[in-house]
Amino acid sequence: MLLLRLIGRLFLILALALLGLGLYLWLGGEDIMLPAGKLWFDLHVDSLQYVQVIIERHLGLTGIWQNWIQNGLLQLQAWDALVRLFIWLLVLAGIFMILGRDRSRPRYTFRKK
Incomplete structure (x- = not known):
């Protein structure tokens, strides 16, 4: 508990x-008002790439990164x-x-x- x-x-x-x-x-x-992915890329591209590597390679959750985060969450306004x-x-x-x-x-x- x-x-x-x-x-x-x-x-x-x-x-x-x-x-x-x-x-x-x-x-x-x-x-x-920018898409969240563009704002994150403009602010700190290295951390965006690190998060992608951690989720896709180390955790093995490629589908979650591509479908939910990259095509969903990062396309929304920040x-x-x-x-x-x-x-x-x-x-x-x-x-x-x-x-x-x-x-x-x-x-x-x-x-x-």
Whole structure:
């Protein structure tokens, strides 16, 4: 149960970091209306290539990179891609934190028994 809660908290931290990145890009004057792939390429091409290598070669998830990330997420406008990832990470964080909650502790509510 502790592991599930830790994974949930990790997803929550990633979601908040992604939100911070979006705000940083927006307030920094970057054109967040560009496709996410082009913006990422313009900002730091090496990290884009590293992520592709990690996902395709090391994890063996070529289909996920080509179908979901390259043809899906990176084609969206940057703000749209960031918002979608933020929401998905929050949903995953909530699921893992609910599955990992301690059921032996009594839940306190405001209702009378």
